[in-house]
Amino acid sequence: MTPLDPVAVRKIADLAKLTIPEDKLSHLTHDLENILTLVSQMDRVDTEKIAALAHPVDIIQPLRADEVTETNQRDCFQKNAPAVEAGLYIVPKFIETE
DSSP states (O other): OOOOOHHHHHHHHHHTTOOOOHHHHHHHHHHHHHHHHHHHHHHTSOOTTOOOOSOSSOOOOOOOOOOOOSOOOHHHHHTTSSOEETTEEOOOOOOOOO
16 A cells, blocks of 8 residues: 555545645644555455344344325325426426536
8 A cells, every 4th residue: 555645635635625724734644544554454354254244233123014104195285385297396497507
């Protein structure tokens, strides 16, 4: 893994639209380097024979029946809408330009 330098951190920050104060750049570079080193170490761990876990404790979540419990009130709600067509809300076209 190639080490990070302040120039690379600045470029990453610019791509992410972040502003990094000059006095924090070296500290942030050091922290990011430590994080990448840790990820690299974790990447080398052999996990081939380890089963994936959805939860660390082997429990079963009781589930309720998938039943409709409320009545459809779409028509009631759409009475308040300024524009409706075929059961859909009609909204004005909006295109943002820079």
